[in-house]
Structure formats: structure tokens, C-alpha cells
Amino acid sequence: MTDDRMHLNLFTMNAVEHVTAGNWRTAGDQSHRYTDTEYWEEVARLAERGGFEAVFFADVRGVYDVYGDSRDTAIEKAVQTPANDPELVVPAMASVTDHLGFAVTRSTTYVHPYQLARELSTLDHLTDGRLAFNVVTSYLESAAENLGLDERMDREERYDRADEFLDVCYALWEDSWEDDAVVRDADAGVYTDPEKVHAVDFEGERFSVPGPHSCEPSPQRTPVLFQAGSSDRGREFAARNAEALFVSQPTEEGVRSYVDDLRDRAEDAGRDPDDLRFFPGIAPVVGETEAVAQAKYDRYRKNVDTEATLALLGGFMDLDFSELDPDQRVEHIETDAIQGAVNALTKHVPERDWTVREVAKFCGLGSTSPVVVGSPEQVADELQHWFEDVGVDGFNVKEIVRPGTLRDFVDLVVPELRERDLLREEYEDGTLRERMFGRRRPPEGHPAKRE
Template sequence: MSDRMRLNLFTMNAVEHVSVGSWRLPGDQSHRYHDREYWTDVARTAERGGFDAVFFADVRGIYDVFGDSHEPAIEKGVQTPSNDPAYVVPAMAEVTDNLGFAVTKSTSYNHPYQLAREFSTLDHTTDGRIAFNVVTSYLESAADNLGYDERMDHDERYDRADEFMDVCYALWEDSWNDDAVVRDADAGVYSDPEKVDQIDHEGEYFDVPGPHSAEPSPQRTPVLYQAGSSDRGREFAAENAEAVFVSQPTEEAVDDYVTDLRERAADAGRDPDSLAFFPGIVPIVGETEEIANAKHEAYKDRIDTEGVLALISGFVDVDLSELDPDQKLEHIETEAIQGVVNAFTSNDDREWTVREVAEFAGLGTTSPVVVGTPEQVADEFEHWFRNVGVDGFNVKEVARPDSLQDFVDLVVPELRERGLLRESYEGDTLRETTFGRRRLPDDHPARQ
């Protein structure tokens, strides 16, 4: 466990992320997701609150499982319309000094030679404040639009991800020596070819001779985030992730997940304590309990249940429009996000009906919602941090930007008062901010 709590803002460069319908709240600014100023304001506020990073989720494809149609997603704004997160990062970096940025990219629909260059560029442009949230993508509609006959099978997507990361690691870590760039004007040598190596990767999915086309960036490999929760996904996370996004909704489930991942990491030859765990959480805070409860009620009022079901149908790859609202959800092995299926079918002894899922998932999908005064919300954060043993939180928004502003103005001072949250940043890069080191540890596969 870390000695100081880490915080990420979990958001999306889209009109809506995980609180479907909240763009309809009075004064909500979600529609400004395409404005640079919206994101530079978010960056300033997050840095004021001592956040490690703004974590951008992203998705390939459109949510068209519900009712076998993309129309509900379009009508309700279900993560649609959206923009690519990577392009707002330089503007956000420009107005901040320490805040990091986690960008989600898919290993199923990118090429590692290209993606490695994009992240090297972002790491240079942000002075080493970039993270890569490694996802394998889940929507069939992504495959349809990107020239594939069908979506790759769930586990095969992870096989491809394994090789994808091997190529990226070789390009980031092994291709250019630290002293390869010599800039010797008299000799006419910009970089010493002796110090720039081919990677000569030949594999099942990729043949990449190299060398990498970008020179080493401050972190070389970006900070690595992952959120796999199926058996195969956990294996991948345990081998590769530095920070793991936990989607389990209860303390027991989070505890089981963390224990399992640490064991798997140890089996993979890594120091199990080098992994950091971030559950999602939805804080709703007010100066008094009455104010907080009134906000909660107002937020619940705007949940768009059909939109929520369109989102969850895409997550679990089951058309929930075909089920009776009072039907209980049954456990299945999905080709999409197993973690979301598990959240509603494998925890506690509780059984969830479709209607209950639609109501619960309206505010932050699978994460706990914490409502109260700054002290009460801080109590809950402190409890999870000290007793459940997580390293920090991915803070999920409902109202934008009010949820972030409320949290930074009301809860952050309370967490600082308790000595739980940093007063200022130490180190320059994101890896230094979150882990106190600039480069990946030697036991990480990228350094082998």
C-alpha cells in the first residue's frame, strides 16, 4: 500500500461517459467536450486537487447491441459523439506542470510500430507525463468499421496484446541507447547509428524490424494501466500493468481481486507490491448532508435508464432490451467485458434484475457511490485506502465539471488535513509522481 493516496479523474473526451443522462443536468457542461478550454480548465482543477492524472477512457465502435441498433446510443449520447483523447493532452499539459494524462488505446485496432511512436511523441510533448491504458476493445461494431469480418475472440485479443506490448517494449526500451543522439555539428552526425538498434521482431501478428523512429522520451515506456478482469485479462494485467483499474463494486470483491493479481504478478517474476490498484468511486459531496442528498436525488432524476442499458448491453454483449426488466441477470462468459458481467453476477449473494442494474449503473456504472459531507466522503476514501488496501481511486464524475470542482473544493482539503493526500508534487514525470521512480523497475518484462 502507498503512504499517500493517489487520485485520477476518470473521464472521457465525449458528451457522456459512465453517468448516462447527466448531460441533461441544469448547467452541465458536457456538451463542451470538444472545446480545448473545457479540458484546460479540467486540467487546472485536477492539478489544484493534487491528482496524479486525468484518465481518459475511450472506445472503438458504437454501442449498437441494445435493440440491435445504434440509434439509442446516438439519441441518448451514450459515449457518442466522442473525440480522440490524445489530441487534447498537449493543451492540458501546457497549462499544468505535474498532472499526468492516461490515454486509452486499443491493441486490437492499432499497429505497435505506429502506436509506440505516438506515445513517444506524447511523452516528449508532456515532459514525461503520459500513461497508456492498454485495452483490447469489446464492441463488434469496431471490427465492422475497421475492416475485419468479425471481432477477434476475447482470449485471442489478449494473445495479440501480449505480442503488441513485446514490440512496443522493444521499440521504447531497447532500440535507442541513452547517448545515441550526439548532435555533433562539425562531424555532421546527428545520431550515432552504432547506438540505434534494430529490434528484429518476427511473430505471429507482427513483423517489425525497427529501429524505433523516435528518440528516447523522458519515461521511455509510458506508465502502463490495465483493467482486465477475466482470467486471461488478469494474466495480462499481472504481467504488464503498473496501475490496475479495479471494477469490482464491493470491498470483498476488490480485496479478492487485488490478492489474486498480486499472486499472479509474483508468479510472473514481478514484485507484487509494485502494482498499484485504483477502484472507481463516485463521490457526491455537499457542505451539509441535506445538500449532498439533494444533489444525489437531482442526479438520479436525470439517469437515462434506456441509455444506461444501451451502454451496459455493449459492455456485456447481451441485448438487454430483450429481457424482462424484472428478470435476474445470470452469469455468462462474454466476448466483451467480463469484469462488468462479474460485477453484477459473481459478487456477494446478491442477484440483480435488469431494472436494478439500470438504476444502479446510472451513476458511474459498477462503482460505489458515496454521498455526504466532505468529512463523510473523506471517511469513506480513508476507509478504502487504509483498510481495503487500495492505493488510490479513479474518481468518476456525474455532473461536469461540478463533480470535479466539488471534490477538489470540499473533499481534497479534508484529505490533506488528514495527511492522506499530497500538498505538492515531487518529481517531474508521471511515473515519479505515482511510483517515485522514473523508469520501469528491472523486473518488468519491458526491461528483461
């Protein structure tokens, strides 16, 4: 915890279901409205009413086809398919809000950095500096095939490419246009002073980009950088580049060990460890009373689709759960998909020798993050404990039903957190980075830092 108040992100996806499998069937769930602009506008207004820092959009570019070596389960049960593009709903959401941030997931594996730097600068302009970029390297083999490769690149190569990719973006965002390059001098007929727009002349192993950047400086230049890599190489990458980290660990020990490790690595990379912000995921189930919350939880639990959960986890881990006996223990494996998902279920929970059945049950609501069930006071107690005692900076609120999980949280838990002075009553002015970190630019020691 590096601030007096916690920061909240809504963890969602421009799809029917994200990390909960089967609850689109719950009465009143509106997940199918993900195709409507009005739905996303409602979500944005609701999140801003609740003082959220940002809406975070996950994204994948392939189908979950590891389970049973087939895409059928994923398609039949809406496992992150169908899914629309996350970036394109951001301007609509920004236009109905004033302060809420938007964290979009984009992969560095399949696009060119010049192209992505331009898209993200555009969004930073259109949101008045409320953009964050969740940097991922992608894990689905099916995405690699869709995007022109014969097979998924191995992890080392993905992260090496991601490091170089970001260096190109930093050069375009930070070095190309001087702050006062645009002069708009109508009398002289000069829009931009060419002396103040520079080539970047980036020459790397994978990318050669002369520049200049095509966009004039956006409010943040470099968007706030989120990351969730959790393998050894992923952590090294995060320690160098991330400003905020999504932590996906089912236990307090897992979160503590991740936070300590990342802070140590950031220090080794020449950064101030306190410059990093940590956001574990939680799936809240809240009701006016404990009994109401428990009844909701029971209902949600009944709607969990086990096969769909295993199809989702199978994609995360690149492991075909259909071949395993439900009572078989889930062994630790090394994977080229999300190593962190494997570790979360097999390494940081030594006291839980989980079987396939138990893993499916645990992950059915909110994947590898804990579910917090209770009255507003009970849920707030739990969040306060994590914030004050475990030392996290806030939470990634995962949805079980939509927009019900968010609405319950905003109507019931947010007032309780505000009462305890743990959450802002009103937004501070400024860009997303200014609100989250109290600074305009990436800090000392960060590779995007200039001067």
C-alpha cells in the same frame, strides 16, 4: 496501499457522457463543451489544483448498438457517442499544467504496434514524461467492423495479440536508442551517432518489425502501463504487463478479491506483487453538508436515463437488455465483451440477486462502481477506509456532472484529505512513473525491464 498518500485519477472521456447516462441534462452541466480546447484546459488546471495524479481518458471506436439491436438509443442519448479522439487533447492540457499525468486508452487490437509506439513516444516527449497508456483490447463488435474485421476477435486472440504487441513496443521503446545516441555535434555535422541506434528485429507470430524506433528516447521511454482486464485471460495479461490497475467492482469484497488475485498472479509471473497499484472507481457526490449532498444526489438520480444505462451496459456485456423483463434476474454469462462487467454484477455480489431494474438503477450513476454521497468529512472517511483498510492505492474519480463532480471534489474533499495528510499538498518533481512508483523505469520482473 503501498504509499503513505493516495493517488487520484479523474476518469473521463472525450465525449458527452462516459459512464453516467442522462446527467448531461442536469442544469449547469457542461459536458457538451468536450469539443472545446478551453474545456479540457480548465479540467487540467482543476485536476492539478486538486493534486490529481492523472486524467484518464477512456475510449471506444464503435457505437453501442447491442440494445434493441440498434444504435438509435446510444446516439439519441449520447451513450459514449459522439466521442472525439482522446490523445489529441493531451498536448493542450499538458501545456497549461506542470505535473498532471495523462492516461490514454488505446486498443492493441486494431492498430500496428510500430505506429502506436511512435504516437505514445511523441506524447511522452510533449508532456515531459507524464504519459500513461491504458492498454485495452476492445470489446465492441461495432468497433471491429469499423476497423476492418468481419467480427470481433475472440478474447484469447485479442490478449495473445496484445502480449505480442507490447513486446514489440517494449523493444522499440527500450532497446532501440541508447540514452546518449543523440549528440547534436554541430562542428562534426553529427546529430545522432548511428552506432547507438539499433534495429530491434522483432519476429513474432503476428508482427515483424525491424526498427529502429523512429523516436529518440522520451523521458519515460515506456509510458506507465494501466490495465483493466478482468476476465481470467485479462488478469493474466495484467499480471504480466500492468503497473497500475483500474478496478471496477461494486463492493469491498469484490475489490479485495480482485486485488489479492492480481497480486498472486503477478508473483506467479515473476514480479513483486507490491509493484502493482490498484485504483477502484468511485462516483462522489459531495456537498457542504450531508443534506446538500443528498439533495444533489436526488437530482442526479432523477436525471438518470434507464434506457441509456441499459444501452451502455449492453455494450459492456454484449447482452441485449431490451429483450429482458425489468424484473428478471441478471444471470451470469460468459461474454467476449467485458467479462469483468458481468462478473462485477453477478459474481461478487452474491447477496444481491439483482434484477434488470436494480442493475440499471445501481449503474445509472458511475456504472459498476459505488457512489459515495456525503459531506466532505463523510466522503473522506469512506476514501480513508478503502485506502487504509481495504488496501487500495487511490481512486478513479468518476464524473456524474461535468465539470461539477470534479470541482466539488477538488473544492470540498481535497482540503479534507490534505488536512488528514492523505493527499499531497505539492507535487514531487519527476516523471509520472517517478511520482507514482518512485522509479524511472519499469521494475524487476516486468517484461519492459532492461539490464
